[in-house]
Amino acid sequence: MDFPPYYIDHIAGGRLIIGLIASIHVLINHPLAVGAYPILTWMEWWAHKHNRPDIDRLAYRITAVVFIVTTTVGALTGVGIWVSTSVFAPFGIGSLLRVFFWGWFAEWLVFISEVCLIMWWFLSWKKAQTPEQKKKHIRIGIALSVMSWFTMALIVAVLGFMMKPGDWSQTRAFIDAMVNPLYLPQLGFRTFFALMTGAVFVWFCSFFYTKGQTQMRQWLVYRLSHFTLVGMLLTLIFGLWYWQNVPDAMKANSSVAVLTQEFMGWYDKFSVLLGWTLISFLVIAVAGLSFANMIPRWALLIPSFMGIWLLGHFERAREFMRKPWVIGDYMYSNGVRKDELAFLQSEGILKHATYVAHREVTLENKIEAGKDVFMIACSRCHSTTGMNGVLEKFAIMYGADKPWDDGAMTSFMANMHQTRTFMPPFPGNTSEAEALVAYLQDLRKHREPLEGAQTAGIRLAKLTMQPVVASPIAFDTAIAEGKDAAPAVDPKMIETGKAVYAQTCVACHQPTGLGVPGAFPPLKDSDWVMAEDPERLIRVLLHGLMGPIEVNGIPYSSAMPGQGMTLKDEQIAAVLSYIRHEWGHGASPVDAETVKAVREIEGARVTPWTFEELKKFPTNTANAAPN
């Protein structure tokens, strides 16, 4: 997710906005565009064949409604899906466009024809007077119906691909992306759903234009019932085929997808409700066949609203079931690719990020770095304190008024993709997980809104390490090549340092780095160890300490033997790097040249250091570890 993080706190990563826009788009375009055009064309044809100008006029009036709604709200919500995904998930839409460029290009050409055809059909309707003109006009309607269906056929390929890329995962070929296993089932499902709902829409609409015209209504209702029934039957058949093709892992998400975690237990009830919706359509349609003149207008509202409810939930479920992926098996919903996950979990996600304030976690910046981690790894789906808020999640788990254990939270985050299969794995290293926990714990105490880049601007990490390079590009090259340019930590050095520690330091400072209270000061979270500049530490190692000292504000009174005679520069550098890296630390490593330089500067010294003498070398006072 290497884009400026557009983020609106309280609304859970923008999914709601995308979802609302997309749902409105589908709710309009299925019944009105894809469904109604063929029905209205059929009405015009029937009216022409049987010389019924009243039916022609009815068809025209309903077309006017369709025309206005589809060329404004219908079209703009389509654009809206693009606009909203661009700001909330640019990695997703950007990737899809690269894969599906020709698909969308074809879609564009079809849109142009659809726009031209609807304008032509509607605006020339009244001018088509003679039989030849009328025949030509009907053909425009047919062309429009075909093109409208075709736009849906193309876009469905994209949607199916996102869930189940099929062979594209191996071949990366466009045609494989288009012809994926979910395609035909979903297309069939949507086509007949559109027909079914289109018929109900035309039915409903017509009642406004046929007051008192019982015979006309009867004529219409009888025929529209046919459309509804056929549409419903085929919707069911294709729906079942669709369900069969949904990947198993995604099916497992379905109970959560459909009704959110809280209502998992209501899954059965949902199925019942679904059944009732279909029955309501069925009843209306069958009644329309037999008792056409007895169906009151309001009765149509029942299947209409249930249809809206069903479609809205279907779209939500479809989107949710795809989680944790935005592109199945390729890219997670937070923009992290599957093939870079392990890399980021090792190196840290902040290191390679652009729009963050910190590139690595230190004792000093833990909370701020945690905020960066949240923004990169979580903000696409979660808010902090609003909808789908992470604090709320933890409150449910651990209790809203109980203390939350840092360690439990950290280990939860490492494993949450296994307990909640719709979550992507945490894409950072352990210190970043801890930083995130620190941020959330702090946020719990001081609830402040988190601002996105569109309000707070972008933050670009300063290069705090000793750079040996002259540009951001070269900086990354250095990282990539593992050069001395920090913050890369050489694992071999750590290994060496660990060995030195085990031999020389562990007796007093303990394997845990916690020291012995009252006797030997801790190294873990110690302000001496976490100092930005290792000057003090190097001196302590070279010559030792005597007399009372304070670490993290706590007094200790002991002696530490110097190691300058027994340890070489490389070993001192290694062990210092180790203690500055271990126990969740993230301070910079120390190199042998620096140790050598200090040794030379202090060449004359033989006595251990006192606290007073060392005071001129700064520590990391910003972080006194809790007692």
Next chain:
Amino acid sequence: MNAFFLNSMQTLASTPVPRDLALPLPVPEWALKAMLVLFFLVHIFFVNLMVGGSFISVFLEWMGLKNRKWDVMAYEIAKTVTVNKSLAVVMGIGPLLCINLVYTLQWYGANSLTGHAWLLIVPTVTSAFLLAYLHKYTWHRWETGALKNLHLAIGVLMALHFLFIPLIFLANVNLMLFPSEWEKVKGFFSSLQIGNVFPRYLHFLLASTALAALFMVGWFGRKGYDMTSLPGFSRAEVKRIFYRAATIPTMTQFLAGPLLLFTLPQVGITNKLYAIIFSGAALGGIVLWLLLKETKASDQCIGNRYITICILFSFVVLGMGSGRHVYREAALAVHKAAVKERTANYEKALAEFRMNHPDTMEAPAVQSAETLFSSCAACHAPKTRLVGPSLAEIAQIYADDPAGIVTWARAPGKKRPDFPPMPAFGHLGDDSLRKIAEYMLEQAK
């Protein structure tokens, strides 16, 4: 020593150099760029007609309050606006597709930074379009008195929408060119202060008016147009009116154009740009001269130069469109190269990592019970309640019954009202669940 580095680092580091997406472009970049320039011109043509048409229509309707013949003409123009608007939107898809591919990071970056405004395009354009329909379809019903005033107000409101919306687009196409300025931006209004949005806007407004007027010359002037729809006007008169309406903004462009050119940030200025723009402007000078001649032409001859004007004007537009592109390329050349390099380095580091750590790619075939249990440890602590009941408690309930644990874990019910619901673990498979269950009972002993 370090301080110096850090300071220069920070100046350099204030230009974001993000990593690009890992997928290749599906079409060669030069082809996408050519398509971008052409498709954009088609889009902007219809936008100009829509915006200019809406202004002219509302202005004429206002004039029509005194003299009805202008009102009739205003209606005729309103009819074209509702058609051109749909073409403007649908033609916008092409350039948007191309720009998303060629300038992914710069374009989306700008979108995010002006995010609120960018999202607001959807409701504002919808609203503008609905107002346009309302304006057109109530014209003859709300013809007099207070209703007429309401009708005119709707027209004005629609025109105001069309006045504002282009500013959102202009802010984005401008902002995308200057990533080094992004740190200064905090939303849409601050983005208007980067680069030269307002000179561009002025140029656009003038162009819209001029082009819409030129279009009217052809629209009303064509043989197929029934002049009885415009009582009180002769065909020649209408052409003259719109030729004049096109000439005035075109003359003004010779001030607005240089203003735009000379307020462009230096980063994209090249000699090539000047060459293209000045050639276009030279052709534009000829177009202006022809327009002036047309305004003075006799009733018989007026319109004879129309096709020539349109052809020449197309080349002007093509020149300007190419000039924009040349500027963009120059402005972004360094940034694009930096992005490319950074991306390549990252992918290289990634590839190396994957080579050295092949085992991280596949999940281990057989995981130990202890590893598997880590999924559970997040919520089930040994002796205390963490999220769910403690292991001790579970061991009591399921003593000697690991199968019972497996059944529960596959599809957890809800036994305890004051506990949060447990997610299902069927995806781990029965073998793993069994292992975990036995491990749990073992640990509890």
